[in-house]
Amino acid sequence: MFSANLARWMADRNLHYGWVVAATTFLTMLATAGAMGSAGVMILPLHEEFGWDIAEISSAMAVRLVLFGLLGPFAAAFMNHFGIRQVVTTALALIMSGIVVSFFMTEVWQLLLLWGVVIGVGTGMTALVLGATVATRWFSKRRGLVVGLMTASTATGQLVFLPLLAALTEAYGWRTALTLSVAVIAAAMLFVLLLMRDHPADVGLPAYGETAIVRPPRQDHNLRATLLAPLVTLKSVSANPVFWVLFGTFFVCGLSTNGLIQTHWISICGDFGMAAVTAASTLAVIGVFDFFGTVFAGWLSDRYDNRFLLFWFYGLRGFSLIYLSFSGFSMLELSVFAVFYGLDWVATVPPTVKLAAENFGREKAGLVFGWVFAGHQLGAATAAFGAGYLKSDYNTYMPALQIAGLMCVLAALSVLLLRRPGASPAAAAA
Numbered sequence: 001m002f003s004a005n006l007a008r009w010m011a012d013r014n015l016h017y018g019w020v021v022a023a024t025t026f027l028t029m030l031a032t033a034g035a036m037g038s039a040g041v042m043i044l045p046l047h048e049e050f051g052w053d054i055a056e057i058s059s060a061m062a063v064r065l066v067l068f069g070l071l072g073p074f075a076a077a078f079m080n081h082f083g084i085r086q087v088v089t090t091a092l093a094l095i096m097s098g099i100v101v102s103f104f105m106t107e108v109w110q111l112l113l114l115w116g117v118v119i120g121v122g123t124g125m126t127a128l129v130l131g132a133t134v135a136t137r138w139f140s141k142r143r144g145l146v147v148g149l150m151t152a153s154t155a156t157g158q159l160v161f162l163p164l165l166a167a168l169t170e171a172y173g174w175r176t177a178l179t180l181s182v183a184v185i186a187a188a189m190l191f192v193l194l195l196m197r198d199h200p201a202d203v204g205l206p207a208y209g210e211t212a213i214v215r216p217p218r219q220d221h222n223l224r225a226t227l228l229a230p231l232v233t234l235k236s237v238s239a240n241p242v243f244w245v246l247f248g249t250f251f252v253c254g255l256s257t258n259g260l261i262q263t264h265w266i267s268i269c270g271d272f273g274m275a276a277v278t279a280a281s282t283l284a285v286i287g288v289f290d291f292f293g294t295v296f297a298g299w300l301s302d303r304y305d306n307r308f309l310l311f312w313f314y315g316l317r318g319f320s321l322i323y324l325s326f327s328g329f330s331m332l333e334l335s336v337f338a339v340f341y342g343l344d345w346v347a348t349v350p351p352t353v354k355l356a357a358e359n360f361g362r363e364k365a366g367l368v369f370g371w372v373f374a375g376h377q378l379g380a381a382t383a384a385f386g387a388g389y390l391k392s393d394y395n396t397y398m399p400a401l402q403i404a405g406l407m408c409v410l411a412a413l414s415v416l417l418l419r420r421p422g423a424s425p426a427a428a429a430a
Helices: 001-009 018-041 043-049 054-070 072-082 084-102 108-122 126-139 142-171 174-195 223-237 241-255 259-270 276-301 306-325 332-341 349-360 363-393 399-414 425-429
Strands: none
Touching: 001 018, 001 174, 018 043, 018 054, 018 084, 018 108, 018 126, 018 142, 018 174, 018 259, 018 276, 018 425, 043 054, 043 259, 054 072, 054 108, 054 259, 054 363, 072 084, 072 126, 072 223, 072 363, 084 108, 084 126, 084 174, 126 142, 126 363, 142 174, 142 276, 142 349, 174 241, 223 276, 223 363, 241 259, 241 306, 241 349, 241 399, 259 276, 259 363, 259 399, 276 306, 276 332, 306 332, 306 349, 349 363, 363 399
């Protein structure tokens, strides 16, 4: 087996195969992030080619975001039941199929089915839970670094792909642009088939940072029990107000990032006469600042009170959106926005994960965060549809920016309702 031989070759040189699996996962999440982000370049071309209303197009994108989030808790269950490699390969095949078939669509319901359901399911199976699962299984040391890099790859990949996709769309059309996404996803699938393995023991290794090889636990092959596990966890934590604060603030996080800026940014800038490629390049700058902001947020979350980190992250994001709505969209004003907004695009993830672990314990933290992440994508779907609806009604996106900004300020204040984890009953019981 190629992966086993490569693992032995690396071990002879004091290199751990876990880094190969991490790199493969990074590429996979980057590729699917490109598919998620490519929706932003399609809104205007689809409107111009088919005459579909922007609100109708946005509704399909909203369905995709809902499924992307709701499948998070179940993706972990599927990976436990079927294995990471099999689940990821199936998910990538779904995404590629959805994109390719969409080249031939002529009706709005086909957009809803392909970009809403098929691609929504595929990307939902390769969301943040994939990075968390790989980091947990393959790394004992450097686990936080790996999680941070995976998180940054997802968010930054969605933004950095946009300038190239926008340029291809402008020059050759949206179908040619999406062909690039298909090619990248196909390359990621090849690496997954060649290099991805479910556990370190599969290649005769301990996890990175450990000395003993640990055989994977025997899995319950009852699929019904596997599917019920996330629902049982949700029921057990739903009476805890901490869960709802985290869920609600992450709802606002998705509302003010993926659903609004990522989905509608090119259209927002287009209202001010900005070319799609220029607008996408500005979004890529946000992605660059986001990468450093997310890694730095992970470092801060290990050292400071995560409640106050979230207070500042949501507060600064909210004021930056309100500032943008009253700006003239000059390059100077957009640069100021890109810095302050970009630094905390997903900087909220490490503190939120940390608070989930501190309040609910390590055993439940993954599934709890899966449900919190579902709240994030419900918020994203709300903004994806809501911003398109407001644009259709008022012929401007400025009310959407202002509403999102105010929601961020409310989220910042609500985080202060949380008690220190060490003093909470939930923490004591965990």
